[in-house]
Amino acid sequence: MSVVESPATRRTGGSTPHRAPGHAHRPRRRGRQSAATPWLLAIPTLILLAGLLGYPLIRMIVLSFQNMRLRELLSGRTPPWVGFDNYTKVLGDSVFWTVVGRTVLFTVVCVIVSVLIGLGIALLMRRVARGVRLLMIVAMMFVWALPQLVAAQIFRWITDSDFGVLNYLIDKLPGVNYQNHSWFVNPWQGWSVITTLVVWAGIPFLAITLNAGLTQVPKELIEAATVDGATPWQVLRNITLPILKPLITIVTTLSVIWDFGLFTQNWALRDGHPEPQFQTLATYSYTQAFGQSRYSLGSAISVITVLLMLGVMAFYIRQMFKIGEVD
Amino acid sequence: MVATTPGAPPVRRRRAPRDEGTVTVGRSRTGTVVANVIGVIFSVLMLFPVYWVLNTAFKPADEVLALTPTFWPKHPTFANFTSAFNAPLFLQDMLNGLIVTLLAVAGALVVGFLAALAIARFNFYGRKAIILVVLGVQLVPFLALLIPLFLMLQTASLTNSLIGVSITYLVLILPYTVWTLRGFISGIPRELDEAALIDGCTRAQVFWRIILPLTGPGLVATSVYGFIQAWNEFIIINTLNSPAKQNLMAWLLQNQTTRGTAWGPLMAGAIITSIPVVVFFLIIQRNIATGLTAGAVKG
Numbered sequence: 001m002s003v004v005e006s007p008a009t010r011r012t013g014g015s016t017p018h019r020a021p022g023h024a025h026r027p028r029r030r031g032r033q034s035a036a037t038p039w040l041l042a043i044p045t046l047i048l049l050a051g052l053l054g055y056p057l058i059r060m061i062v063l064s065f066q067n068m069r070l071r072e073l074l075s076g077r078t079p080p081w082v083g084f085d086n087y088t089k090v091l092g093d094s095v096f097w098t099v100v101g102r103t104v105l106f107t108v109v110c111v112i113v114s115v116l117i118g119l120g121i122a123l124l125m126r127r128v129a130r131g132v133r134l135l136m137i138v139a140m141m142f143v144w145a146l147p148q149l150v151a152a153q154i155f156r157w158i159t160d161s162d163f164g165v166l167n168y169l170i171d172k173l174p175g176v177n178y179q180n181h182s183w184f185v186n187p188w189q190g191w192s193v194i195t196t197l198v199v200w201a202g203i204p205f206l207a208i209t210l211n212a213g214l215t216q217v218p219k220e221l222i223e224a225a226t227v228d229g230a231t232p233w234q235v236l237r238n239i240t241l242p243i244l245k246p247l248i249t250i251v252t253t254l255s256v257i258w259d260f261g262l263f264t265q266n267w268a269l270r271d272g273h274p275e276p277q278f279q280t281l282a283t284y285s286y287t288q289a290f291g292q293s294r295y296s297l298g299s300a301i302s303v304i305t306v307l308l309m310l311g312v313m314a315f316y317i318r319q320m321f322k323i324g325e326v327d
Numbered sequence: 328m329v330a331t332t333p334g335a336p337p338v339r340r341r342r343a344p345r346d347e348g349t350v351t352v353g354r355s356r357t358g359t360v361v362a363n364v365i366g367v368i369f370s371v372l373m374l375f376p377v378y379w380v381l382n383t384a385f386k387p388a389d390e391v392l393a394l395t396p397t398f399w400p401k402h403p404t405f406a407n408f409t410s411a412f413n414a415p416l417f418l419q420d421m422l423n424g425l426i427v428t429l430l431a432v433a434g435a436l437v438v439g440f441l442a443a444l445a446i447a448r449f450n451f452y453g454r455k456a457i458i459l460v461v462l463g464v465q466l467v468p469f470l471a472l473l474i475p476l477f478l479m480l481q482t483a484s485l486t487n488s489l490i491g492v493s494i495t496y497l498v499l500i501l502p503y504t505v506w507t508l509r510g511f512i513s514g515i516p517r518e519l520d521e522a523a524l525i526d527g528c529t530r531a532q533v534f535w536r537i538i539l540p541l542t543g544p545g546l547v548a549t550s551v552y553g554f555i556q557a558w559n560e561f562i563i564i565n566t567l568n569s570p571a572k573q574n575l576m577a578w579l580l581q582n583q584t585t586r587g588t589a590w591g592p593l594m595a596g597a598i599i600t601s602i603p604v605v606v607f608f609l610i611i612q613r614n615i616a617t618g619l620t621a622g623a624v625k626g
């Protein structure tokens with residue numbers, strides 16, 4: 001195959017006169033590329049997302065304007081159209097609004113606590129001796145590796161009212177009687193257990209990811225600042241955190257998404273039948289759809305959940321775009 | 328954690344042993360001791376539930392249900408494990424879970440990496456729209472899509488099949504994969520690409536020789552997370568497939584309901600279920616937090 005050198009290829013490859021034939025198809029010019037390339041790269045992802053997320057999403061919206069019960073699901077007949085009936089029913093229900101408030105509150109508390117602890121641990125890992133850091137990593141790896149359902153069941157066992165070790169340990173404190181104490185009678189106590197579980201399980205991802213981000217912070221900057229008399233707090237505020245900010249934003253966003261969609265933990269801790277005070281939006285929708293065969297009502301709740309999520313996340317998406325521009 | 332007093336002169340000490348990227352200037356000895364103690368306490372607290380599940384799983388039934396729990400099994404036994412292993416469908420569901428998870432992670436990594444590359448390295452019309460899509464779909468509660476998804480996969484004869492669940496899991500972890508890899512690729516200085524291009528690399532070579540190796544830790548971290556997500560999932564597979572085509576997690580759930588609170592076998596089953604993930608994790612663990620790009624431009 002004879003290679004006809006275009007001016008562009010000569011410009012980029014001119015210094016190497018005897019190039020291998022395989023190098024003939026080089027980009028026309030440095031810094032410019034075919035407009036189709038990025039789209040070709042992105043298209044498999046877009047097809048998959050459109051087919052298995054986009055299309056079901058539309059079906060879900062359609063479903064929320066129908067009345068799909070078990071009979072229609074089994075027979076395959078088109079369920080009757082009911083307009084906004086499902087929405088008026090859901091939005092007029094005070095139980096629904098309680099669930100919304102509870103889910104939001106849980107998310108806020110959980111995200112703040114776990115991101116702060118995760119950041120603290122990530123910073124701590126830079127400070128401790130090598131052996132301690134290894135111990136911390138091993139501990140977190142074990143926790144991270146544990147499946148959510150397994151973790152929830154371990155917590156169910158630890159907080160068991162009759163034979164749980166937590167009651168046994170608390171009971172040993174002077175003047176405290178926690179024998180046969182049930183953690184899920186008082187919703188605040190129950191939610192403390194759930195929050196502890198979610199934070200405990202979330203720390204490894206946060207701390208290890210943020211620690212990986214910390215290794216990207218140029219140590220010369222920190223050393224220079226320290227030599228110039230900056231306190232550790234000033235170094236953290238003015239050097240480390242600004243550099244880490246994009247990563248913190250990402251992990252916070254992810255934490256919000258995950259915590260807002262809480263399902264496994266409260267579902268498993270309540271043995272698959274969460275009481276009304278332990279319902280979140282996800283379990284509430286699921287219970288309506290699959291527990292009571294109100295598929296359309298469940299879909300309506302899901303649609304509202306998505307809309308609520310969009311509202312909550314709009315700020316973060318804008319943040320993401322800002323970072324994208326900085327990149 | 329602010330251990331050194333403001334303005335205190337940095338403590339001079341012998342050259343610390345080479346520690347990758349650790350700053351040693353201006354750190355007091357007491358501060359380090361305090362940090363170490365906190366680190367150890369943190370590790371113990373984190374590990375306690377893990378220790379407790381192991382402790383319980385090796386206890387005979389009467390020790391599990393003791394009013395005064397013992398912190399070590401007095402008569403260690405494997406009885407809980409044998410009863411879990413001999414349970415119907417256990418091994419079948421274990422295999423199913425591995426197949427489904429590995430297919431999903433491999434697929435998401437390949438597909439997601441390409442999209443991440445497009446977003447991170449190319450400026451093109453529609454880039455923001457793709458970012459919006461990738462970010463936006465993460466907001467969709469996947470469980471909400473279960474009913475339409477079920478109807479769709481049924482039409483395609485992909486319910487009660489491992490392929491159907493694999494594709495579903497792939498899509499489940501794809502947005503996260505794209506977004507995280509995008510971050511890692513953006514972390515690689517563009518100057519490296521440009522230097523390689525000037526030196527005569529093709530774009531393909533830049534990809535294979537620079538971006539791919541340098542994204543290694545990112546690929547590992549992302550795939551680990553994808554593996555966890557797919558292996559942990561039980562609601563979708565429980566809804567789409569019959570028990571013979573489910574994974575260990577769904578098995579564990581059914582096992583739990585039939586056995587009620589038989590804590591010993593349940594904890595043993597939970598340990599077995601966790602082992603593949605833990606092993607996989609510990610093998611590749613050292614690759615996770617290595618900052619390969621540190622110093623790449625200087626060199």
